[in-house]
Structure formats: structure tokens, C-alpha cells
Amino acid sequence: MKFLKVNINTAAPRDPEASILLIYTGGTIGMVSDKDDQHLVPFDFSEVIHRVPEMRQFKVMLTVLSLDPPIDSSNIEVEHWIKLAQIIQVNYQDYDGFVILHGTDTMAYSASAMSFLLENLSKPVIFTGAQVPIGRMRTDARRNLITALEIASAQRSGKPVVPEVSIFFNTLLLRGNRSTKVESRHFNAFHSGKYPQLAKAGIDIEFNRSVILPPPAEPLKVYQELESRVAVLKLFPGLNKALVEAILKSEGLQGLVLETFGAGNAPTYPWFLKLLREAVDRGITILNVSQCEEGEVHQGQYETSFYLKEMGVISGSDMSTEAAVTKLMFVLAQDISQQEKACMLAQNLRGEMTCRI
Incomplete structure (x- = not known):
């Protein structure tokens, strides 16, 4: 270059x-x-x-x-x-x-x-x-x-x-x-x-x-490093199990930006929640952002997002997908523990998100 x-x-x-x-x-x-x-x-x-x-x-x-x-x-x-x-x-x-x-x-x-x-x-x-x-x-x-x-x-x-x-x-x-x-x-x-x-x-x-x-x-x-092994999964009605499984089980995947409905809601299909939980258990970091242009994630506000919060999916608050993808790349490249990475993703680092108390 x-x-x-x-x-x-x-x-x-x-x-x-x-x-x-x-x-x-x-x-x-x-x-x-x-x-x-x-x-x-x-x-x-x-x-x-x-x-x-x-x-x-x-x-x-x-x-x-x-x-x-x-x-x-x-x-x-x-x-x-x-x-x-x-x-x-x-x-x-x-x-x-x-x-x-x-x-x-x-x-x-x-x-x-x-x-x-x-x-x-x-x-x-x-x-x-x-x-x-x-x-x-x-x-x-x-x-x-x-x-x-x-x-x-x-x-x-x-x-x-x-x-x-x-x-x-x-x-x-x-x-x-x-x-x-x-x-x-x-x-x-x-x-x-x-x-x-x-x-x-x-x-x-x-x-x-x-x-x-x-x-x-x-x-x-x-900083000199970014982790590029991340993916984006945009939810939609009729989402196919095979597609979700292929993404979450793709070789080397480290992080996922999950584009959810409204205030951070997702389907409660047993197979869907099982795949997400297994991914989190394997150490894949999942960041939840809203598909709405002016939306904000409130995990646990509705039952359809409570399960995500419970299993360890991280709320992206009002981050855009672009910010979520690059922040995930940035945080995953840091030499810190998984818990520290989760805390870092939930924090406002560069004015990219609004943190609610």
C-alpha cells in the first residue's frame, strides 16, 4: 500500500x-x-x-x-x-x-x-x-x-x-x-x-x-490491531435455522453484531435461543443493536429481549451498525479478559453510544 x-x-x-x-x-x-x-x-x-x-x-x-x-x-x-x-x-x-x-x-x-x-x-x-x-x-x-x-x-x-x-x-x-x-x-x-x-x-x-x-x-x-473475524446477523420474520447456524458456527468467528427489532427484541424460537446460547458459551461475543434508524436497545424491557440479556448478549444501546461492527473489531483485538471486553463494549468509548443509568 x-x-x-x-x-x-x-x-x-x-x-x-x-x-x-x-x-x-x-x-x-x-x-x-x-x-x-x-x-x-x-x-x-x-x-x-x-x-x-x-x-x-x-x-x-x-x-x-x-x-x-x-x-x-x-x-x-x-x-x-x-x-x-x-x-x-x-x-x-x-x-x-x-x-x-x-x-x-x-x-x-x-x-x-x-x-x-x-x-x-x-x-x-x-x-x-x-x-x-x-x-x-x-x-x-x-x-x-x-x-x-x-x-x-x-x-x-x-x-x-x-x-x-x-x-x-x-x-x-x-x-x-x-x-x-x-x-x-x-x-x-x-x-x-x-x-x-x-x-x-x-x-x-x-x-x-x-x-x-x-x-x-x-x-x-x-492502536494497531483490529479483529476482523466478526459478522452481522440481521433478523427478519421467517429467519432460517440453517442460515443462523451457518453464521454462528463459521470457522474462527469471534464476534457477532445482532441487528434486532425495535428496542432490541428477537424471536424466542427454542432453536434460535439455543444457537445463541451455545455461541456465547463458546466465547463468541454478541452485541445487540436495533435495526431502527433512531432506535435504542433496552434488553429486558420485553420478554423477547429478556432471554438475550440473561444469556450474556451485550446491549449496544443506540449504536449504529457501522459503529457496532468497528467497535467489536477494536475491543476483540485488545489483550484483556472476556469479561473486560464485555464491559468495554457496554461503555461509551468515543461518543458512539448513549449510556443510560
Whole structure:
């Protein structure tokens, strides 16, 4: 996996207001038409200033790292998340903020993963992308890129305004591990139904400071491992026993995100509960999240979730599936006991869930 480094001349002053590292992994935002106008191809990010001349108005030092070759976000893997975390670790002291250009399809997964890998983050890490390529006339790429850069460089009393992993898209800045892609044909691609927006960009950028994570007192800690042997089981009426058994007994499985109904409810079929209980007894960690976009798990509120709580299934509260999957990967990779992992999953680590007393 190789990244190319390019210094961009934005006509910044000798003493710039901020320094930003722009990391391009791939995706629609970096695509232009070829010379025959037949196909979309990645453009050379050393020429980004020509594509987005408004960037010359920034009084910032801008450096671009471009993945060579760029990849479609559908091909993002755990190793890419680890590499991105390592890049931020290596460059952390040299830049005031980071903007990651990424395909939209798996952006919420990547933003969630980065939030867990970067503990005690005190600088902005902002993901953005586009629904329409930057080379097209009605593109949203320029606005998303420019606003993400502006937010990444925003400071108050010498400190970053948004010291956390977030996603900026269309007009909204959302917490990364609270975001879900909900739209593929319109510009408002991402939604955060279970947590307020961090900022809204209109004529001005209005920050919702009360919901932004405070800067930590401890130094940045970057983790280097994730456990990828996890699965997602979405429940539906008529769920087949053979399918559930195949998933729960798949070789090497370490964890499962169980997408349940409503407030964390699941079928009470004897065969279903038996398979889940056997999986828990074998040491497989099961995390319960609601299928509802704005739902929250309350295990034990109804009989149909009491059995899950009793057997040791862990409540994911109001976590999104994207956050649950990546948090499970993160926690299972820690060298701690099974009980400690269960406690860690039930805790709010990076603002990904609401913990009810």
C-alpha cells in the first residue's frame, strides 16, 4: 500500500493560520472524465488547486497524500484503516488537522473505525467525499472539500473547534461513529438520527459546541490491531435455522453484531435461543443493536429481549451498525479478559453510544 506525497501551493503566507494534511484514498470526489469523455478516471491530486481554485483563498499550508492507486470504498479493508491511523500518528505533530477523501459507500465504517483507533484525539479528522465527480459541472465535490478544509482549520483560542473524527457532507458535520449513509441519489447522503449534528454550513458555519467532544488531557494513543473475524446477523420474520447456524458456527468467528427489532427484541424460537446460547458459551461475543434508524436497545424491557440479556448478549444501546461492527473489531483485538471486553463494549468509548443509568 503506497501513498504519494504532494505539497500544494495555495499561496499561503509564510506564517499560515493552520496546516492541513489532505489524504485521498479514492472515491467519486477524485474522479474526472478521460480525454474521450467516455470513462471516469482518478485525477492527479497535484493539480487539485486547478480543479478547486477557491482553495487559494485559504491561508493554510496544505499537503496531499494520495493512495496509489486509489481504491473504490467498497474495497476498503481493515489494513487500510490501520494504515490511515499510522499516517495520522506519524504526522500528528506537524499538522493542525486532517481531511480524508473517501468513497461514500463505506465512509461511515471507516470514520467509526478511525474513532476507535485514535484514542485521546485532540485534532480534527474529517472524512468527506462526493456524490458527483469533481470533473462534472453539477458536482458537490468542491463544496464538500472546501468546507471540510475550513472546518479542519477552524480554531478557537488557539485550539481546534472539532477535535474528533467526523464526516462532513452537503451541509452537515456529523460525528463519524454516529453516521450512516442513507442516500445514493441526492446530496444529503449521510444522517445521524441518534445524535445531533456537530455543525451546519450555510452562509456561515454554525458549530453546535455543546455536543462536540471536549479535547482530552492525555496524549494521542494509536492502536494497531483490529479483529476482523466478526459478522452481522440481521433478523427478519421467517429467519432460517440453517442460515443462523451457518453464521454462528463459521470457522474462527469471534464476534457477532445482532441487528434486532425495535428496542432490541428477537424471536424466542427454542432453536434460535439455543444457537445463541451455545455461541456465547463458546466465547463468541454478541452485541445487540436495533435495526431502527433512531432506535435504542433496552434488553429486558420485553420478554423477547429478556432471554438475550440473561444469556450474556451485550446491549449496544443506540449504536449504529457501522459503529457496532468497528467497535467489536477494536475491543476483540485488545489483550484483556472476556469479561473486560464485555464491559468495554457496554461503555461509551468515543461518543458512539448513549449510556443510560
